[in-house]
Structure formats: C-alpha cells, structure tokens
Amino acid sequence: MARFLFVVLPVVSHLSAPLAVGQALEAAGHEVAWCGPRSDLRPLIGPDATLHPTGKRHYRPDAASGMDSVRSLWAGHVLPANRFIRDAADRAVADYRPDVVVADQYALAGALAAHRHGVPWATLCVGVLELTPPTDEMPEFDDYVHAQLARVWAMTDLPVDPALDLRFSPYLVIGLTTAALTGPAALPARCVLIGPALGRRPNAPGFAWDAWDPVRRHVLVTVGTMAEHLAHDFYRRIVVATAPLADRVQVILTAPPGLVPDPPAHVLVAPRVPVLELMPRLDAVVSHGGLGTVSEALAHGVPVVVAPIRHDHPTVARQVTRAGAGRTVSFRTATPAELTSALAAVLDDPAYAAGARRVAESFAAAGGARAAAAHLAALAASAPLSHQEAR
Template sequence: MTRFLLVMPPLTGHVNPAAGIAAELTARGHDVAWTGTESVLRPLLGPGPRVLGTGTRAFRAQGGHGLAALRSLWEGFIVPYARFTLKPLDTAVREYRPDVLLVDQHTPAGALVAHRHGLPWASFAPGAMELDRPHRALPQVEAWMTGLLRGLWERAKLPGAEYLDPRFSPALVLATTGPALTGTVSPAHHAPVGPVIAARPHDPQFPWERLRPGRRRVLVTMGTLAGGLGADFLARAVRALELCGEDVQAVFAAPRELLPGLPAHAVAVDRAPVLELMGRGELDAVLCHGGMNTVGEALAHGLPLVTAPIRHDQPFVAARVAATGAGLRVPFARVGPERLAQALLTVLGTTGHRDNAVQVGRDLLAGGGAVAAADRLEALA
C-alpha cells in the first residue's frame, strides 16, 4: 500500500478529474488523502475521503481578458493561495507522511513542500495553459512568471541552487487531455491520459422530472471562474435558447438571478450533475467557456460544443475544438443572441459536428483516463 496526498485548489474543474484518479488509487488498495479548502472539497468529494484542511480565505475575483486575466489569476489567486497554504501543507505532510504527492499546477506550494521533504511528486494539469508554455514567445511575461515562482521558492526557504519550476514535476506530468486537443506530441514524462470520467456524488435536488421527452437539450455552463463576466453572456444565451424554439430545452448551470427572462421550459440550477446528464443521454450539445474539463467530458460522451472562451487556456481549447470539427467557436464578448442561436442550431441540426465529436472523444479516451493515471503514479511511487 502506498500513501498518496492530493494537493488541489478550491476549483471544481480541478477537483472533479482528480477525484476519479483518487477513486482508482483507492480501489487498488492505496491510502489516499486530500489537502486544500475543506469547505470546497467536501461537497465535491462526499463524506468518505480524508481531507487535511488548509483553511479558508477569500481571494480576489478573477477578471479581464488576455494578459490582464493572466495577471489576475497569478497575483489574485495562485501566488496568495500558495503563500496561505505553505505552512498548513507542510504540517499535513508531516502528519500524513505520504509516499507521493499529486500537485495541481495551480497549487505550487505542494511542489515546494514535496521538494523540502525529498518526496516524489507528480504535476496535475487539468488545463492546457501550462502544457506547452504558450507565453514563451513573450519573454517579459515568462520572466514575470518566473519571478513570481522564484519568490515562492525563496519564501519556502529552499536552496536557490536547487530551483526548479514548481508547475512541472521532472518525473511526471499528468494531463487530462490528449493530442487531439493539444495538437502536440508530449515529452516522455508527460502522460496525456485524456478526460477522467468517474462517478460523482448523486445530486438528489436536480429536477429530473422537468426534462421534457422528445426535446433536443443543451447544457449551458460557463465554469467556476466566470464570475460577474458571465452575467451578460448568460443573458444573451437565455435569449438565444429562446430563439432556438420550443423543441430545444436548455439546462443552465448558473444562479437563477443571472438568467433574466428564463423561459418556463428551461431548467436552471446552481450546480448541474453534468456527468449524470451526459451518461443518461439527456444532452444533445454543450454551450460552455471552453474549459478543458467540460470540453473533455462532453467529447468523451460524443457531444458537439459551442464554445465562447473567456481567458487563460480557453481560447486555445476552443480553437482546437473548432479545428477538429467537433464544434463551433463564438466570441464571448460580442456574440449576439441571433448568432449564438444559429451556432447552436447548427451543431444540433447537422450530423457532422456530432460525428467529429464522437471521433475526438474516442481519441481522448484512448489515453486511459484514471486507470492510466494510477498506473503512472504507482510507477512513480
């Protein structure tokens, strides 16, 4: 039996795929524990898994586009979260005594603590932003990010001569994607395992009875970091779905107050049981922000997409979806209800996008998912 410690940020799209890997490790007889913000982890994981809490604090809301969004992410979340969790993570490692750490790229403190204790660790990349260094053509941006990471290294009182980029384990990088969506060949120590599809806690609150038979159904979700930016887009999406006609039913994963004029036949919930909806065959298409987790799950179920990317790796993922023919891309800030309705009706009404989504999904699932990830982590141990 090996002890694995998962270091994850309080972000749903990062925790959900990691939970599938944790479940596979547990089924193989290993001891698995989590560390992070328990108030976020517990509702996603259920009551069973062990959580070594690192405390809770508020962070600045993410905003902006392009490089402004990148700065907001790093200075408003990644760096302060690393500073906040460094000591609790060190305590968790001393108490739990793991053999291997799986560290999300958004939680560099986990890599710092692993290095301090001489423990093997794997990087977890549930997005595409840090797989191929998209900012290497911008040396000033690369230098700025390196400065932030070196600052964290120094804060952890680690020897400067031993510095390594805490986003990238030199031993193993697990990525929940594949060449079909990255368009690149990975280095030998990268493991593109594809989407991790695993059971999640059942949501008894979802109104299944409101799903009308015989309707084409669209899931609308803009991710956990959209915040206030998503409000205007969601209002346009409501109107677009209305223009699609009575035979198209929308399921919105968003607070009801952000959905003005919601048609009576539409469904709105704060958090939708996405995998359950997909697994039951209740969906025909997905309208989303282009986050890797949502895109991978949709394609794994053969669902075509309309993507409206906001920031970070989303434009890259959305471009790859469009390039494969598995969906369409629309401009998040400028697309009007009429054009959005046209895009939705196109992916709903033609077989080409669905056929391509099925093929891309097969290619992604060939990465092995949770089973392949567990194999690589056992080999690291």
C-alpha cells in the same frame, strides 16, 4: 500498496479530476489522503478519509483577458493561495509521509513540500494554460510566469533550484487531455496525457427530470462556477438566441437565482446540475471553455460551442475548433444571431458530432483516471527504498 497525498486548491472546477484519480487509486488498494480546504473536500471524500486541512482563501477572478488575465491569475490567486497553504502542505507531507505527492499544477506549495522532504511528486494539470502555453498570442507569457515562480521560491527557506520548474514535476506530469486536442504541441518531460478523469461525484445535485422534454433536443449552457458574476449579459443573449430554436430545443442553463429572471418556457434554470448524468442525454453544450466541462462533453461525443473568457479558455476553444468538435464565439460581443448560428451548426451539421466522437475515442483509449492511477502507482513503486523505509 502505496500512500498518496493529494494537495489541491479551493477551486471547485479543480477538484473533480483529483477526486476521480483518488477513487481509482483506492479501488486498486492504495491509501489516499488529502490536503486542502475542509469545506470543499469533506463532502467529496467522506467522513473517514484522511484530511489535512488548509483553510480556504476565496478567489473571485475579474473580467480581464489575455496577459492581463494571466497576471490576475498569478497575482490575485496563485501566489497568495500558495502563501496561505504553504505551512499546512509542509506539515501534511511531514506528518503523513506519503510515497508520492500529487499536486494540482497551481498548488505549488505541494510541490515545494515534496521537494523539501525528498518525496517524489506528480503534477496534475487540470487546464492547458501551462501545458500548451499561448506564447504565439502572448510572447511575454514565459518570462512573466518564470518571474512569478521565482517569487514562489522566495516564500521558502529552500535554495532555488534553477533546473526545477515547479509547474512540472521531474517525476511525472499528468495532462487531462489528449493529442486529439493538443495537436503537435510540445509537452513537458515525463508528461502523459490520460484524457479527462471522470469518477463518482458524491455531492452531485438532483435535477428536475419531470421538466425534461423527451421530444426536443437538449443543450446545456454553463460558464462554470468562477465566472457567473460576469455572465448576466451573455446569458441574456443566449436566451434570445435560442428563442428561434425553442420548438425543437430545450436549454438547461446553470445560473444562480435571479441571474436569469423569468426564463421562457424552453429554458430550465438551475444553480447546479448533475453534469455527468446529463451529458449522455445532451445534443450540445455551450461553455466558457474550461477544460473540465469541455472534456466532459467531448468524452460523451457531445459537440461544443465555446465562448472563451480568460486564462486557457481561448486555447481550449482553438483546440476544439481545430478538432472539428465545435465552434467558437465571443463571450463578450457575440450577437444573438451569431449565437443562434453557432448553436444551430453544432446541432444540425453531423460533422461536429463526428469530430466530438473522434475526440471521445481518443479519451477512451487514453484511459482516464485508471491510467493516471497506474502511472502514479508505478512512480510509487520506483521510489527509493530509503524513502519507503523511512516512512
């Protein structure tokens, strides 16, 4: 059996997939350790799991879109976060001596540490911004990102390897999607698409099931955990938009206390919900376009209304629309009437549910977390004997 070290960043939406893959590896008899923020990881991995803590650097994204959001992502989060965890990631690889490092695509310090110590690593792509870059809409994207990668190399004393793109492992790249969404997009070398990685979530919150109306249809509205500070007006418009549907639709809206004051009777507001428990019971999801939430919905055959905000959200929205699994609206400018129309369409037109089911079938065939674990185990088995003996 092999040893795997997961290197993650302190972004809640980036933790569910590696957790599921780690669970699948452990179920197959492998040993799994973690490098990341103790406060985020310990409730997920339990008290006995091996954890190499990095500390936590908070990231509060702004409302920028397009290339401005990409610049904000790299300058405000990726670069400082990797500078912050660089030494901890290096110590974790040196001390734990894994057979394979599994690094979040933006945890570039994990890739660098593996490279330094001669350990093969896999890239886990929890979004599609890098996997299927929006170069048609952002022609400067590639040049800008490569300039930022040069700055990452400059954080170390390692000689720059111009053939090595730290975003994509030369050993294995795992994408949490399928061709049903990406279409014919060119993918990195050694890339496998396994669909969403879904597993147990020990920190899932409870839910007020006594308020659940079994007669009405159900819609989950969420903008994830990183954009709630931008969502006040969007949520206001959603509440107005769903009023004409209130006799037949119940809305479950995730928002912190006070963001949606005095919700009407057809709207249940909760700061967090057990998403995977809710999904089989939902008829539609309204989302900002984070790949995790959208994939979780589509994995259950639930159509989506996507209101993209930034980063890879517009790409996800285009992919959902192209797959016939949902509609796209403007997060910033969609009127209540436009939101009502989009939501009524995905609820009432069976073509959208059929599109979501087609994507769900592709996800199931791709294998999810168990497929990722199998690819990682194969990579560990192919590691040079010299490396395994050194451990």
